[in-house]
Amino acid sequence: MKEWIKNNKHVFILYIVVFILVAALVASVIVINNKSCENEKNVTKISNLTSQNIKKDEETKKVQSDLDAAKKENENLKKQNEELKKQNIELTAKKKAAAEAAKRAKQKATTVSTKKNVSPPPATNPPAATHTCYLTFDDGPSSSTTPQILNTLKAKGVKATFFVVGTGNLSLLNRMKNEGHAIGLHANVHDYGRIYQNVNTYLADLQAVSDKVYNITGIRSQIIRFPGGSSNTVSRKYCKGIMTQLSKLMPSKGYSYFDWNVSSGDAEGASVQGEINNVLRYANGNDICVLMHDIKPRTVSALPTIIDKLRAKGYKFEVLTPTTRGFHHGINN
Numbered sequence: 001m002k003e004w005i006k007n008n009k010h011v012f013i014l015y016i017v018v019f020i021l022v023a024a025l026v027a028s029v030i031v032i033n034n035k036s037c038e039n040e041k042n043v044t045k046i047s048n049l050t051s052q053n054i055k056k057d058e059e060t061k062k063v064q065s066d067l068d069a070a071k072k073e074n075e076n077l078k079k080q081n082e083e084l085k086k087q088n089i090e091l092t093a094k095k096k097a098a099a100e101a102a103k104r105a106k107q108k109a110t111t112v113s114t115k116k117n118v119s120p121p122p123a124t125n126p127p128a129a130t131h132t133c134y135l136t137f138d139d140g141p142s143s144s145t146t147p148q149i150l151n152t153l154k155a156k157g158v159k160a161t162f163f164v165v166g167t168g169n170l171s172l173l174n175r176m177k178n179e180g181h182a183i184g185l186h187a188n189v190h191d192y193g194r195i196y197q198n199v200n201t202y203l204a205d206l207q208a209v210s211d212k213v214y215n216i217t218g219i220r221s222q223i224i225r226f227p228g229g230s231s232n233t234v235s236r237k238y239c240k241g242i243m244t245q246l247s248k249l250m251p252s253k254g255y256s257y258f259d260w261n262v263s264s265g266d267a268e269g270a271s272v273q274g275e276i277n278n279v280l281r282y283a284n285g286n287d288i289c290v291l292m293h294d295i296k297p298r299t300v301s302a303l304p305t306i307i308d309k310l311r312a313k314g315y316k317f318e319v320l321t322p323t324t325r326g327f328h329h330g331i332n333n
């Protein structure tokens, strides 16, 4: 062998070189193969991971959609809750209203039974009323304004006294009578120059209106108001001393005459507020006899407030009767 190597030195070296090359080649193939295996493994790993990721994504999506559904349900529940709250509030309000209505009905029933049991004083007058107001209306009835006055009086539960004239719309007399008002006599024809010529002309005029009232209502009125009042001075122009004579004569003729101690000023053209102020100014705890005219539209407007304010001041309302005392002016003729 040694001999052969010695002789074939070059061939031997060539073999060695070839061997080394082949060995290197084999080694590199093995290394590459290994790496390829590793790569394949890694690819599989990555593929696995990817599929895991996809699965996780799907799970996440599912959880998300579940969460969304839960949110929606929550919102629906919230809405339902709000609706129920509203319904609850409405029901509470209805319940409260019903309770109040029942309470009012009960109070009304109590008031009605009280009204039935307690005698006269009109229910519309407050129990504390300590002064009396006699509302009086002259120069009517008027077909346009008197019905409105009567409506107000009816609505407020107030009785008043009407000193009527024979030239008025006497068809309203029965309504006055039926609604509890007093009918007094003022004049048949409201003409100072005619009625105050002398005592007889006055008495004849008074008799004429008295008969008209009697024929319509069956009432022979015993209460009167002189045109211009007993204190008038206009009569002096026609007959000196006639008011002195008449004021003394009338009681013997069966009449009681009435002047006033408060005037609304409606005959002098007072405004609605002016009328209210004029009446209230003199209503201070004394009994009052208020002069107004049911032919005046402003009196129609002022009357409701006048009644309310007088009530608030403790006044009750009554009608004049032949036995009512007072309300006489001083005589000036």
Ligand SMILES: [Zn+2]
Residues within 6 Å of the ligand: 138, 139, 186, 190, 227, 228
């Ligand atoms: Zn008059």
